[in-house]
Amino acid sequence: MPRLTRRTTLAAAAALAAAPAAAQAQAQAPAASPAATPPDRPLFGAKQWQLSNGLRVVLAENRRAPVVAQYLFYAAGGAEDPAGRSGVAHFLEHMMFKGSPNVANGEFSRRVAREGGNDNAFTSRDVTAYFQQVEASRLPLIMRMEADRFAAAIIPADQVESERNVVLEERRQRTDSSARARFQEAFRAALWGPQTWPGRPIIGWEDEIRAITRDDMAAFYDRFYAPHNATLVVSGAVDEATLRALAEEHYGRVPARPGAARDRARAPSAPHEARLVRREPTAREALLIQAWIAPSLTAGETRHALPLEVFAHLLGSGQGSRLHAALVETGLAVSAGASYDGEAAGETEFMVYAVPRRGVEPERLEAAVNATIATLLQDGPTEAEVARARRQLSSGALLALDGFGAAPRMLGGVLAIGLPAEVVEFWPARLRAVTRAQVTEAARAVLAAPRHTTGWLLPEAA
Structure with a gap:
């Protein structure tokens, strides 16, 4: 999955900002005067706090529309894959949709869709994140379901092989079928080394994807999917008092447990x-x-x-x-x-x-x-x-x-x-x-x- 950061989020917007001035792009225009510079203030004015189990909660209130977005970030991505098992973080991302104690396999996405929302997830080199966008009154629903799989994802053994085929097909479509994608993957390996954490593909090398076991994913989940290693970000039409109560009600029940921080070579x-x-x-x-x-x-x-x-x-x-x-x-x-x-x-x-x-x-x-x-x-x-x-x-x-x-x-x-x-x-x-x-x-x-x-x-x- 593509790496999503501030710079990549802003790239398209910066291009749009530059487009009207394309005809004057070569002009040596002076910098804006200090008097024209707006006063410094935070872009989002986000508020953050921490639950007793270690989970960090962030609110970026936004009343432009009666909708909310919930993102749960884990501080672990493809670079945390164990040696010889590139692709574990991404494979686990797929398996996190296979159910939890109170949400059946596939039910998470179906329920979000029935509410007119959407949900997905992505794995980058540094993080794995799960997100949903829904009408504001449905925030309790998505928080309850996300907290349920946070606390106790099932990772069913009988679903591993079928999902492995999905991951391998994803790799075939996005990488193996494209000369440019294969080259870019090989180039990154040439720069960093094919078995270093920056040089391995996030989706994994094919032979290593085939070797991943349920135990590999369960170990990754136990090691990194802990409250102190996660950040919950909610944006949209919700106030701080409401979010504090909802976060405590749903995520406050996720038990604190020891887990590992990043430990890369x-x-x-x-x-x-x-x-x-x-x-x-x-x-x-x-x-x-x-x-x-x-x-x-x-x-x-x-x-x-x-x-x-x-x-x-x-x-x-x-x-x-x-x-x-x-x-x-x-x-x-x-x-x-x-x-x-x-x-x-x-x-x-x-x-x-x-x-x-x-x-x-x-x-x-x-x-x-x-x-x-x-x-x-x-x-x-x-x-x-x-x-x-x-x-x-x-x-x-x-x-x-x-x-x-x-x-x-x-x-x-x-x-x-x-x-x-x-x-x-x-x-x-x-x-x-x-x-x-x-x-x-x-x-x-x-x-x-x-x-x-x-x-x-x-x-x-x-």
Whole structure:
């Protein structure tokens, strides 16, 4: 499942914010004056408290519509899979829908659907989360059912094999059937190593999915699905007093129990492979990916995390970015971009990609990418580029306020990896404080270091 964090939640909104100004993207517009900057205030004004069993509860009240969203985050994802059993966290996510003492197999989703709501779950590298969206008066129903499987999921042994087939089919459809998806999976393994926690696929390697047992999933559940390792985030039309009473009534009954926190090996300090070239007969177009091992908000030089977000935006986020100007506008590539997400439990990566225009030699495109990055590292970005990146990113944050699922995803994502809610609540203010010098320093610290992997996906005839 895709990794869902503040940055990925805001990416689309930031793109929308930038779109009206696309025609002026190359203009060297000055930064907004301090007088035009709105006073700093939290994006969501969320309130949080803790139950006696250790469960953290967060409320982001929102009266725009008479609906609520409930998200339950566990601080364990694919990176917590035991050695040789990649895919356990994701497989368990599937099995959590197989019933609990008071909710029969499949009944959870059926009851939510009957109420006109929807529910689902996702597993990322760092978290597993279960969520529902319903009319506000039905909040007690979804809290009661979620608390029931939190306290005592059944994980029926007679359902394991049929669900294993579902997981394997999911892998076939999302990864094995796509040349690009297979390449991206192999690239991540080349960067980090195929058996390291950052290098394993969240869904798991096929042979390891086939080896997962019910005992593996039960052990993962017992180890990580404990109240002190979970965060409940509710957003929508509910007040604090009501939520406090409901949380105590339903989740307060989940017994506290010992459980393990994250205990990962240190991420590799150097790439597993410096270069990866894959030729695929089913690939329709070539793809270049370069990735550097990078710090995050929780590991390494954490002060570089926010400047790296700004750098990724000005380097490769749509029209007006350096890569678009150097590659797309010159006819070398049909698309190009950069990405970085500092909200990770441990080291992360800074990534650049480009799709060459048909007939452009891979060596020529790669040289152009490297030259663009080298120029930026040598001279640094302009003040106007940094200001534009800050404006577009913070505009995305404000637009995200209108998204119903934004608050719980953003808040739950940071809290579940050990970061404070202020990382989300005051992100625009922190972003405005990023300077050109900080962006230049962070870019040089990461992209000038020999800690990267270059990968090419090439059509068979290339």
